[in-house]
Amino acid sequence: MSETTGTRSSMIDVLKGTIIIAVVFLHIGFSKHDDVGSPGILIQAMYLGLMAFFIISGYFCKPERGFVCNMKKRVKQLLIILILCAVVLPVIQFCWLCILGQAPDLDDFVLALQWGFGLNELFMPLGSPKVYPLCGSAVGYYFIWAMLFAFVIFYAFIGYVIDSKKKLAAMILILLAITVLECEFCRYRMPFYLELAPLSSAFMFAGAGLAKFNLIGKIEGLLKGKKESILLLAISLICGAVLLLLFPPGINFDILLLGDHGGLSTLPYFLESVFMCIVFLYISSLVSKIPVLLNILTEAGKHTLGILMYHGFVASMIIATFCPLTTTSWFPADLTMAQRIPLAFGTLIICYVICKFGPAVVTKVTNPILNHDDKL
Secondary structure (H helix, E strand, O other): OOOOHHHHHHHHHHHHHHHHHHHHHHHHHHHHOOOOOOOOOHHHHHHHHHHHHHHHHHHHHHHHHOOOHHHHHHHHHHHOOOOOOOOEEEEHHHHHHEEEEEOHHHHHHHHHHHHHHOOOOOOOOOOOOOOOOOOOOOOOOOHHHEEEEEEEHHHHHHHOOOOOOOHHHHHHHHHHHHHHHHHHOHHHHHHHHHHHHHHHHHHHHHHHHHOOHHHHHHOOOOOOOOHHEEEEEEEHHHHHHHHHHOOOOOOOOHEEEEEOOOOOOOOHHHHHHHHHHHHHHHHHEEEEEEEEHHHHHHHOOOOOOHHHHHHHHEEEEEHHOOOOOOOOOOOOOOOOOHHHHHHHHHHHHHHHHHHHHHHHHHHHHHHHHHHHHHHH
């Protein structure tokens, strides 16, 4: 592996690790917490880091493999984790709550399945009051479904637009226009969170465009003092900060609430996300030079999807041991910050252990059973 490739890999893993750790702490530390109030601009900027996952996916796309080959890989990866978290985890949590004497009814379990497969609140206005299923506390469903269908759009068209800047820009504008129309005239929950796919795929096309621009190569020039790299950082930081202050993006991508101006918030939200992704990549490039942080964040970055999907489940399982869960909020709203921060740390550690060693344990347990069946 070349030095450049290795540096790029480290930078991306550091970025992914930083974002997923921030997401866990934002979810557990600030979700429905009465003492926090509305999220500040820094928290909103950090939340935009989630959009970087779409941008990175587009950056490293390989359109030459073709639609079918690319989608086979993505479907296998995303559907496995979706089915695991939408079916297996609710069963485990249902059993755990029964053991604790907090057994949910069957309707709660059915609602948990609906959440997992994006079939809850169908055709209801986005942002309607929610009922949180007690045994459906895994989160991130909407994000994974959005990514899955965004890949369908992305791989269907990327081969036709990748070699033309005008076509690529036109594709992004069309997808943003569709999102504007959704925000203004069709603010309803669609099956499998389909309403999120156009904007999500727009970020992927932006990532493909940044790859043509050799963004990561330019970022690597920062430590070498290249003026082009320094200028790009300055422009991204200034433009991102100004847009964030003028058009606060909020933290409600899941309901397409992208700011205070309805559908017109779509363009600044898109630009803010792209600029902040560039800034985050610069920060990741610098952090990757610090061995301790590099190791921690790289390990977290390797298990991004698992941590995203498991952290709500793990945190809820811990909370349920000490106090009853509620259906009015994801976590009990009366948890203090002093309780939430250790909970976030513990959740991260448990999620990492599950992601790091879980597959090997499952393989070790199932192999003897499968081999025994083969002999029979």
